[in-house]
Every structure is written in structure tokens, then in C-alpha cells.
Amino acid sequence: MFLTRLRNLFGGAFICVLIMGVIGCTPSTQNPATYDVSNASIRTPVPGRTVTAGYFDFKNNSDATVTIVGVSGDVAASIEMHTIKKIDQQMRMRPLPEISVAPGAVVNFASGGNHLMLFDVQLGNSPSVLKIELASGVIVEAPFEHTRLIESD
Numbered sequence: 439m440f441l442t443r444l445r446n447l448f449g450g451a452f453i454c455v456l457i458m459g460v461i462g463c464t465p466s467t468q469n470p471a472t473y474d475v476s477n478a479s480i481r482t483p484v485p486g487r488t489v490t491a492g493y494f495d496f497k498n499n500s501d502a503t504v505t506i507v508g509v510s511g512d513v514a515a516s517i518e519m520h521t522i523k524k525i526d527q528q529m530r531m532r533p534l535p536e537i538s539v540a541p542g543a544v545v546n547f548a549s550g551g552n553h554l555m556l557f558d559v560q561l562g563n564s565p566s567v568l569k570i571e572l573a574s575g576v577i578v579e580a581p582f583e584h585t586r587l588i589e590s591d
């Protein structure tokens with residue numbers, strides 16, 4: 439048998455080191471990312487338009503609250519964070535200067551709620567990389583898929 443042959447060749451210590459090595463590696467290679475961006479997408483602008491929306495979910499895996507203060511990327515001349523508020527019985531978009539994410543929490547930028555507005559959009563090859571800027575100065579880069587309009591909002 440293979441293991442028996444290994445033990446015969448190198449002695450029991452070899453097997454022990456081999457197993458310790460595997461266990462020792464596991465924590466550092468399998469840690470989740472400190473910040474996890476998922477469902478990241480940019481809606482393909484309708485023909486003739488260069489303004490569109492972007493969406494993502496941001497999970498804070500760190501043990502401290504973080505604050506998202508902006509989003510940028512080469513794909514658009516400017517990108518703003520917006521939220522939707524009910525004002526005078528009407529749902530209206532308003533700038534969202536920043537949003538805090540508690541440890542372990544997820545914030546959603548999704549159709550009908552918080553969202554990105556991208557101005558002067560030039561979509562190249564999919565996906566586009568956007569930079570999510572945190573108040574700490576950390577920049578979280580994430581690929582954003584380009585998606586077509588599937589529902590109105």
C-alpha cells in the first residue's frame with residue numbers, strides 16, 4: 439500500500455508532517471474575503487441613452503463596521519449612490535452620500551431601493567470592474583456583469 443511504502447521509506451514522522459502541513463494551511467487559504475461583493479451588475483443602457491443603474495450586495499465579514507462612501511470605475515464618467523424615498527406620496531431618487539455596514543451584515547443595492555446611477559456609460563467587454571470605496575481608505579474592486587433590462591423600475 440502507498441502509505442505503508444511511504445512510512446517505510448521516510449518513517450512515521452514524514453506522514454505526521456504531511457498531515458500537519460495540510461491542516462496548517464487550511465485556515466489561511468479558506469478564510470472568506472473581508473468584504474464580499476455579490477450579484478454585481480450594470481444594466482445595459484437602452485439604445486440612445488448613456489445613463490443606467492448598477493446593483494450589488496456587499497457583505498462585511500470583518501469585525502468592525504465599515505462605511506461605503508463612493509463607487510467609481512472607468513466604465514462611467516461618474517457614478518453616484520442613490521436611494522429611493524417616499525416624498526409627498528411619490529417614490530423619488532435621492533443621493534446616498536454613504537452607507538454603513540455592521541459586522542456580518544449585508545447591504546443590498548437592488549432594483550427599487552438603493553442603487554448606483556452611472557452617467558456617461560461606455561460598456562466594453564463584460565464584466566466591468568468597479569471600485570467600492572470605504573471610509574477607511576480601502577478600495578474593494580469587483581467585476582460587474584452587464585445585464586439587459588428585465589423589469590421596469
Ligand SMILES: [Cu+2]
Pocket residue numbers: 520521531532553554555
Ligand atoms: Cu438613481
